[in-house]
Amino acid sequence: MSEEGARTRGKGLPRLNFRPFLVAAMGLLCGCFAYGAIAFGTGTAAGAAVFVIALALLLPPFGVRRVACVLGIFAFFALAGTGLTHWSAVRFESGPPAGEYAVTGTVELASVRGGYTSARLTGLTFDGAGQGGKMEVTLSGEDVRVGDVLAFTASVSRSALPADGDGYAAADFANGVRYVSSPAQYVRTGRSHNFFLVLNGALYDTLHRNMEKDEADIAYALLTGDMRVMDGDFAEATRTGGIAHVFAVSGLHISVLYAAVMLLLRRPLGRWATIPAVLLGAGYCAMCAFTVSSVRSLLMCAFAGGMRFFGKKYDDLSSLSLAAVLTLLVSPAQYFSVSFRLSYGAMAGIFLFSEPLSRGMRRWKVPAWLAENLVSGVSAQIFTFPVMVGTFGYLSVWGTLLNLIVIPALPLLFLPLVACAFLSLIMPFAAGVLLALPQGLLSATLFAFSVADVSAVLAGFSLGAGAGVWMALNVPLCARVRLRPLARGAACGAVAMLFVACVLLENALFAGCRIDIAGTDRGTCALVRTQGEAVLLIDGDASLSACTDFLRRTYGGELDAVMVLSEDAVRAVNVAAFLPARRICAAYPAETGLQEWEVESGTAFSFGGLRFYFEDADRLTLIAQGCVTEFCFEGDGVLHTDLFVGGGGGRLKYLLKDGIIRTL
Numbered sequence: 001m002s003e004e005g006a007r008t009r010g011k012g013l014p015r016l017n018f019r020p021f022l023v024a025a026m027g028l029l030c031g032c033f034a035y036g037a038i039a040f041g042t043g044t045a046a047g048a049a050v051f052v053i054a055l056a057l058l059l060p061p062f063g064v065r066r067v068a069c070v071l072g073i074f075a076f077f078a079l080a081g082t083g084l085t086h087w088s089a090v091r092f093e094s095g096p097p098a099g100e101y102a103v104t105g106t107v108e109l110a111s112v113r114g115g116y117t118s119a120r121l122t123g124l125t126f127d128g129a130g131q132g133g134k135m136e137v138t139l140s141g142e143d144v145r146v147g148d149v150l151a152f153t154a155s156v157s158r159s160a161l162p163a164d165g166d167g168y169a170a171a172d173f174a175n176g177v178r179y180v181s182s183p184a185q186y187v188r189t190g191r192s193h194n195f196f197l198v199l200n201g202a203l204y205d206t207l208h209r210n211m212e213k214d215e216a217d218i219a220y221a222l223l224t225g226d227m228r229v230m231d232g233d234f235a236e237a238t239r240t241g242g243i244a245h246v247f248a249v250s251g252l253h254i255s256v257l258y259a260a261v262m263l264l265l266r267r268p269l270g271r272w273a274t275i276p277a278v279l280l281g282a283g284y285c286a287m288c289a290f291t292v293s294s295v296r297s298l299l300m301c302a303f304a305g306g307m308r309f310f311g312k313k314y315d316d317l318s319s320l321s322l323a324a325v326l327t328l329l330v331s332p333a334q335y336f337s338v339s340f341r342l343s344y345g346a347m348a349g350i351f352l353f354s355e356p357l358s359r360g361m362r363r364w365k366v367p368a369w370l371a372e373n374l375v376s377g378v379s380a381q382i383f384t385f386p387v388m389v390g391t392f393g394y395l396s397v398w399g400t401l402l403n404l405i406v407i408p409a410l411p412l413l414f415l416p417l418v419a420c421a422f423l424s425l426i427m428p429f430a431a432g433v434l435l436a437l438p439q440g441l442l443s444a445t446l447f448a449f450s451v452a453d454v455s456a457v458l459a460g461f462s463l464g465a466g467a468g469v470w471m472a473l474n475v476p477l478c479a480r481v482r483l484r485p486l487a488r489g490a491a492c493g494a495v496a497m498l499f500v501a502c503v504l505l506e507n508a509l510f511a512g513c514r515i516d517i518a519g520t521d522r523g524t525c526a527l528v529r530t531q532g533e534a535v536l537l538i539d540g541d542a543s544l545s546a547c548t549d550f551l552r553r554t555y556g557g558e559l560d561a562v563m564v565l566s567e568d569a570v571r572a573v574n575v576a577a578f579l580p581a582r583r584i585c586a587a588y589p590a591e592t593g594l595q596e597w598e599v600e601s602g603t604a605f606s607f608g609g610l611r612f613y614f615e616d617a618d619r620l621t622l623i624a625q626g627c628v629t630e631f632c633f634e635g636d637g638v639l640h641t642d643l644f645v646g647g648g649g650g651r652l653k654y655l656l657k658d659g660i661i662r663t664l
Helices: 003-012 020-040 045-058 064-093 167-175 195-210 213-224 232-240 251-287 292-309 316-330 332-336 338-363 368-392 399-426 428-434 436-451 465-477 485-507 544-554 570-576
Strands: 099-113 116-126 134-140 148-158 177-181 187-191 394-396 457-459 513-520 523-529 534-539 561-565 584-586 604-607 610-616 619-624 627-632 643-646 650-657 660-663
Touching: 020 045, 020 064, 020 316, 020 332, 045 064, 045 465, 064 167, 064 316, 064 332, 099 134, 099 195, 116 148, 134 148, 167 177, 167 332, 167 338, 195 213, 195 251, 195 399, 195 428, 213 399, 213 436, 232 394, 232 436, 251 292, 251 399, 292 316, 292 338, 316 332, 316 338, 332 338, 338 368, 368 394, 368 399, 368 465, 394 399, 399 428, 399 436, 428 436, 457 544, 465 485, 513 544, 513 643, 523 544, 534 544, 534 570, 544 570, 561 570, 561 604, 561 619, 570 584, 643 650
Parallel strands: 134 177, 534 561, 561 584, 627 643
Antiparallel strands: 099 116, 099 148, 116 134, 148 177, 148 187, 394 457, 513 523, 513 650, 523 534, 604 610, 610 619, 619 627, 650 660
């Protein structure tokens, strides 16, 4: 057909093909988004634009019946998403209030480090009465395993609903963690009847009896997805290197396992090989506590196998959409989890953008093996990089290049480890020999990370509204949307300029004094900066990780000072000693025990146009840009000020200029 004929024929085609499951998934996501925006304050106008643009692409130039169908499906599932999310929030807040209880529960996840065990309990009872939800506990000792049934009496606190971008509260809500406790003593009263939990605990013991600790920790993380057991430096190196997904059970692991079983059984069983492959994947997901990415991959593998079994055409975007619909119908709170957004965002990027990227690679005659890995890596990051920056505060410099090596090598490491580990459970007398090969491979991995520095990251900035702009305006640029080359090129240029403008407005300080505040259960931080000065304020509860995460999102340079607001400043001063600052200031003398620092004490400190006055050890006044601001993280304000900044969760941003306070 001639080019003119093709163009004429395409005039009546929709911009985006009608897929009922895609419309349903967008409706559910929109409902969860709307409830979060209203109830939790987590939505933005740029985020809402994603749904508006997607819906607009799904409508024209359909007839009246098709438009009614699209709008009906979208509206029904949007209402369902809103209602189900509200129901999840009500359930999350149900149950007994904070207090002291006699608790029993079964260990679902357990991570041992530094003489302590961090565990998640399910099947809870309080004073003998069954309770819904789960509990995070910190236990002294290293003898707790997944599948143990624990009993203790302790003070129990309640987890809060997510609000104002609190990532820790969002994770608790998504995982159903309603309670938190740190019992001084506990007893193991038995073992769970859940075979998969017991298998998980036995796997941990087998690996750590027959392998060196560091290698065993990595092996356990690869097999179960629990990265918390790994050495902190190594875990941080994998995160900054952009390959942490390899050391957590993700869709990649389930896909490798499914493909291996299909390859082994396809000849003897034919199309029936799908059944054992899916069953094995389901069992593996159960052992790993049904992580979001593993369930997503299992559902997509099951759909692909089912389509192949019945001889039907498989559509990857519809499969991804159906997996999202099932996940959100069962657990709408998963919408707020980082794992959900990364897992589904990565696959959506691959399905929507890999085709045009592949065409470009072929045009430039890039070798097929290199092009395939580059395309999958780059397309996966199109939708995930805003989530990564917003969640972790940085973007890996080496991530794409490292994934070119790691992802193709994963089957060579993962499959022998799975086979050897589970054979060791069956034949414990041969475990030392069976695990020798994985031990060697993991030792080589540790050595590679010890000699190579992959910690370079882009940090010290926030995307702000740019994240929503990027997501919203990339939707019409994907390969599934029909646009003329000129229109697509113009749209790409417009997206780039608007995105850069949003990021500059979010981070650049052209005049005035800006105050950024973030509060979590790990302490409160506030950054005060002008064009030439930057001062960090922390309270006595602020941990080093909380301060580092906060600076990664707000400021990438050296601080003029860290000011400590606490009556007991010793802990906070030792945290400040590890931060990139020229001075440490407090109201009263204090010493650092871990780093050699001279802590300055006094009532008044000046940094350029910023003047700070300690009213008390935990109360500080700032005079800048014609405004008086009081910081009091430990209690209520008592001074007459233009602006009072207290503690509490969430994030706040202010701009002080010429006596005017503006909320950003």
